[in-house]
Amino acid sequence: MALEIKTIRCKNCGAQIFYDASKQVLKCEFCGSEYLPHEEKPLTEELKADKILTFKIEESSAIKIFEKWITRGFWQPKDLAREFRRTGAKGIYIPCWHFSFSVNTYWYGQERREKKGEGKIVGGKREAVTVEEWIPRSGSRTESYSLFVPASGGLSMEEVNQLAQFPLEESAPFSSEYFLGKQGEIPVLSRDNAWEKAKEEAISDEKSYAESQVDRLEKFDINFSEPASTLIYVPIWVFGYKYHGKYYRTVINGRTGEIYGKKPISKLKVALAILIPAVVVGVVVLLTHLF
Numbered sequence: 001m002a003l004e005i006k007t008i009r010c011k012n013c014g015a016q017i018f019y020d021a022s023k024q025v026l027k028c029e030f031c032g033s034e035y036l037p038h039e040e041k042p043l044t045e046e047l048k049a050d051k052i053l054t055f056k057i058e059e060s061s062a063i064k065i066f067e068k069w070i071t072r073g074f075w076q077p078k079d080l081a082r083e084f085r086r087t088g089a090k091g092i093y094i095p096c097w098h099f100s101f102s103v104n105t106y107w108y109g110q111e112r113r114e115k116k117g118e119g120k121i122v123g124g125k126r127e128a129v130t131v132e133e134w135i136p137r138s139g140s141r142t143e144s145y146s147l148f149v150p151a152s153g154g155l156s157m158e159e160v161n162q163l164a165q166f167p168l169e170e171s172a173p174f175s176s177e178y179f180l181g182k183q184g185e186i187p188v189l190s191r192d193n194a195w196e197k198a199k200e201e202a203i204s205d206e207k208s209y210a211e212s213q214v215d216r217l218e219k220f221d222i223n224f225s226e227p228a229s230t231l232i233y234v235p236i237w238v239f240g241y242k243y244h245g246k247y248y249r250t251v252i253n254g255r256t257g258e259i260y261g262k263k264p265i266s267k268l269k270v271a272l273a274i275l276i277p278a279v280v281v282g283v284v285v286l287l288t289h290l291f
């Protein structure tokens with residue numbers, strides 16, 4: 001039997017997912033809100049991508065990783081481990097653009113140096129002064145980049161990037177048959193728009209590097225090679241949990257088990273972390289005045 005795929009759009013966060021029509025979908029894993037039944041519709045266009053990386057971490061292992069993570073952490077409130085309520089765990093295929101390219105950068109600037117100069121004579125002695133001098137510096141470098149740009153409307157770029165690398169070399173040619181029993185997201189970013197984002201990231205990296213080489217950057221040039229681009233579906237477990245009524249989201253790399261998510265922060269622990277060093281400094285200041 002051929003796999004029937006339906007799509008649904010979340011009215012709350014705007015995420016557009018597709019799913020195996022033999023499975024029911026009641027809730028949006030991205031924001032935790034309930035779906036309205038009339039929003040379901042059959043897929044109008046065929047799903048297309050270049051590659052797919054399938055799940056290696058099964059649901060039971062993902063839950064273990066999540067439970068270990070939620071019960072440990074220095075900054076979290078003490079009752080989080082007891083009070084959190086997991087609202088779901090869904091394996092979702094997230095579309096990502098991958099770009100592999102190289103850049104050539106050239107920069108020019110000035111390096112600041114200080115040297116001792118001769119000052120005025122005061123009371124028979126010559127004052128020591130420092131004189132600033134600027135020396136021209138330039139350089140160039142060639143760097144290779146391998147960047148993922150999520151085409152996801154539900155997850156943020158930060159969440160996908162924090163999951164570290166997805167092993168592209170293990171990916172398979174795309175087929176929608178992999179979506180059996182799973183959910184996926186419709187890409188919301190075209191190749192051209194994703195390429196612009198990848199370029200922005202490379203420019204920012206290269207500019208920081210150039211700025212680290214000189215004290216005053218005056219000229220910065222960058223050239224990009226033609227990128228090799230791939231639209232790939234990557235496996236991500238999305239976990240929702242509630243703590244004192246607030247919804248939090250956690251994501252797990254379905255290939256490597258890397259986890260990333262937001263947690264409530266204990267106000268008491270933060271207050272103590274600020275207070276304790278302040279008290280220590282106060283005591284030290286007091287002691288140095290006393291002795």
Ligand SMILES: [Zn+2]
Binds near residue numbers: 028032033
């Ligand atoms: Zn949603």
